Amino acid sequence: MTARSDTMVRRKPASLMTIRHRLQAAVVFAMFLIGLRHVLPGETSRGGALDFFCPFGGVETLLPLLLRGDTLRTTGLLSLAILVAVVGLSLLAGRAFCGWLCPLGAVQDGLAGAARRLSGEKRHIRGKKSPARFPTRLPAALDRPLRYAKYVILALIVLASITAVYPPLHRFCPVHALFGLRLTPLLWGVLLVFVATSLLVERFSCKYLCPLGALLAVTNRVVAADRAMRRGDWGDDHDERHLGVQLAGKVALLVGYGAIGRALRPSLEALGMEVRAYRRRPRADGSVREYGPGKLHEALAAADAVVVSLPATPDTEGLLGAAELARLKPTAALVNVGRGKVIDEEALYRALAAGRLLGAGIDVWYRYPKREPLERVFPSAYPFQELDNVVMSPHRGNDVRDWQRVAARDVLATLTALAAGEERNRVDLESGY
Numbered sequence: 286m287t288a289r290s291d292t293m294v295r296r297k298p299a300s301l302m303t304i305r306h307r308l309q310a311a312v313v314f315a316m317f318l319i320g321l322r323h324v325l326p327g328e329t330s331r332g333g334a335l336d337f338f339c340p341f342g343g344v345e346t347l348l349p350l351l352l353r354g355d356t357l358r359t360t361g362l363l364s365l366a367i368l369v370a371v372v373g374l375s376l377l378a379g380r381a382f383c384g385w386l387c388p389l390g391a392v393q394d395g396l397a398g399a400a401r402r403l404s405g406e407k408r409h410i411r412g413k414k415s416p417a418r419f420p421t422r423l424p425a426a427l428d429r430p431l432r433y434a435k436y437v438i439l440a441l442i443v444l445a446s447i448t449a450v451y452p453p454l455h456r457f458c459p460v461h462a463l464f465g466l467r468l469t470p471l472l473w474g475v476l477l478v479f480v481a482t483s484l485l486v487e488r489f490s491c492k493y494l495c496p497l498g499a500l501l502a503v504t505n506r507v508v509a510a511d512r513a514m515r516r517g518d519w520g521d522d523h524d525e526r527h528l529g530v531q532l533a534g535k536v537a538l539l540v541g542y543g544a545i546g547r548a549l550r551p552s553l554e555a556l557g558m559e560v561r562a563y564r565r566r567p568r569a570d571g572s573v574r575e576y577g578p579g580k581l582h583e584a585l586a587a588a589d590a591v592v593v594s595l596p597a598t599p600d601t602e603g604l605l606g607a608a609e610l611a612r613l614k615p616t617a618a619l620v621n622v623g624r625g626k627v628i629d630e631e632a633l634y635r636a637l638a639a640g641r642l643l644g645a646g647i648d649v650w651y652r653y654p655k656r657e658p659l660e661r662v663f664p665s666a667y668p669f670q671e672l673d674n675v676v677m678s679p680h681r682g683n684d685v686r687d688w689q690r691v692a693a694r695d696v697l698a699t700l701t702a703l704a705a706g707e708e709r710n711r712v713d714l715e716s717g718y
Contacts, residue, residue: 302607302608302611302641303611305384305385305639305641308385308386309385309386309390309391309394309395310391312386312387312388312391313388313391313392315388316335316388316460316463316464317464319334319335319338319464320334320335320464320465320466321466322334322335324466324467335458335460335461335464335465336357336359336360336364336452336455337359337360337361337363337364338363338364338367339364339367339460340364340367340368340370340371340497341368341454341496341497342357342359342360342364342367342368342452343360343364343365343366343367343368343369344368344439344442344443344446344496344497345357345360345364345442345443345446345449345452345453345454346360346361346364346365346446346452347365347368347443347446348443348446348447349446349447349449350365352447357446357449357450357451357452358450358451359451359452359455360452371386371497374386383491383498384638384639384640385639387491387497388460388463388464389459389460389463389490389491389495390488390491392463392483393483393488393489393490393491396480396483396484397420397483397484397487397488399484400417400419400420400483400484400485401417401419401420402417403419404417404418404419405417405418419484419485420483420484420485420486420487420488420489421485421486421487422486422487422666422667423486425663428492428668431492431493432492432493434493434494435492435493435494435495435496435498438494438496439496441453442454442496454496456469456471456472457471457472457475458472458475459475459476459479459490462475462476462479463476463479530589530616530618530643532556532557532558532589532590533556533557533558534557534558534559535557535558535559535589535590536558536559536561536587536588536589536590537553537558537559537560537561537588537589537590537591537592538561538562538563538584538585538587538588538590538591538592539560539561539562539563539592539594540562540563540591540592540593540594540595540604540605540623540627541563541564541593541594541595541596541623542562542563542564542573542575543594545594545622545623546562546592546594549592549594550573553590558589558590560573561573561574561575561576561584561587561588562574562575562576563575563576563577563580563581563584564576564577565577565578565600565716567580581604581609582608582609582612585605585609585612585613586612586613586614588613588614588617589614589616589617589618590617590618590619590620591613591617591618591619591620592620592622593605593619593620593621593622593623593627593628594622594623595623595624595627596623596624596717597623597624597625597626597627598716598717599717600716600717601623601624601626601627602626602627603626603627603629604627604628605627605628605629605632605633606629606632607629607631607632607635607636610628610629610632610633610636610641610642611636611641613636613641613642615640615641615642615643616643617642617643618642618643618644618645618646619633619642619644619645619646620645620646620647620648621645621646621647621648621649622648622649622682623649624649625647625649625650625651626651630651630665630666630667631667633645634665634667634668634669634672637669637672637674637675638672640674642674643674644674644675644676645674645675645676646675646676646678647664647669647675647676647677647678648678648679648680648681648682649680649682650664650665650679650680651664651665651666652664652665652666653680664677664679695710
């Protein structure tokens with residue numbers, strides 16, 4: 286085989302988003318096969334296949350097992366084993382189960398994608414997307430109190446399980462409505478409500494109604510070390526979740542290699558990082574490996590840390606979308622000190638919420654307050670403030686003491702260069718920077 290034919294055969298590796306969608310499809314198909322147990326001949330009163338393989342079945346049968354020494358009619362020790370596995374995954378990998386393995390979440394994602402396409406979402410040049418009307422997000426005043434509903438549901442179901450014979454959630458469980466294949470009038474109603482809310486409101490069931498989600502929220506990753514220290518909690522030195530990241534030997538990608546990128550390079554190299562740069566006009570003879578517009582995906586795939594310092598122009602807006610973020614390693618960190626619109630707002634939130642990135646430091650945003658009078662407003666339509674893997678800053682990367690003197694000296698240096706016929710701080714009017 287020639288080198289050329291070998292290159293043609295070689296395929297591009299699947300992105301994390303593609304892997305996630307394939308895994309979700311496999312989970313949904315597996316649940317459908319399990320659901321066939323409910324319609325096949327020979328079903329017995331004790332053959333509750335979905336309850337047996339459901340992690341929440343372990344929650345429902347836990348108290349009866351402890352108090353009476355027996356499980357419920359359609360649950361078993363397998364339910365408890367699956368529950369332990371799911372909780373363990375939550376402790377190790379945050380929301381990985383909800384975002385990757387939950388069949389309800391997978392169906393909800395599929396319905397939300399259909400709603401976005403039907404309500405106006407279209408992909409344009411450079412991966413930009415026109416906004417969709419649905420699924421929408423509830424206003425903060427309604428969203429916050431509703432998030433406690435799933436905890437109330439969890440408490441009620443656990444209490445009801447003490448005297449129950451069948452799992453208390455059995456008669457109105459959305460898993461049974463979707464995969465049970467034997468629908469009662471009540472389950473038909475549950476199915477219609479699930480589909481309607483999934484199309485209209487983003488992850489309605491997961492956010493507000495899922496009792497398993499309430500359990501996993503309690504057992505999720507511990508909050509950031511800063512918050513723990515404010516409570517006097519020093520953490521466990523042997524717990525890997527408390528460990529930092531070794532930067533020496535890692536790759537830092539500077540997306541934008543102007544004055545900010547060049548000034549940042551010595552600091553990153555001092556930490557032992559290999560610095561690379563993405564810019565509109567790469568230079569092959571530079572001391573830093575530089576990528577051009579056609580090599581962005583390649584540059585992102587190799588990076589352990591990405592620092593964005595690009596301005597917002599028609600060419601840079603939406604430069605980093607879902608496809609680009611999916612190229613990053615799950616251990617990569619992202620910092621944006623350029624302009625918010627350079628990174629797709631929804632794609633960034635979803636990547637961080639699903640744990641597909643280690644974390645992000647964001648200084649530039651998508652929504653800003655009015656100044657007179659100064660109003661209190663969250664910086665995005667998405668709740669970045671609820672994520673523990675995000676450091677938020679109110680666009681103050683340049684707010685340092687004596688910045689006026691530094692700016693004045695820079696202006697004087699530019700005027701002196703112009704007077705001497707020299708070129709300094711040249712702006713490309715066509716590109717916008």
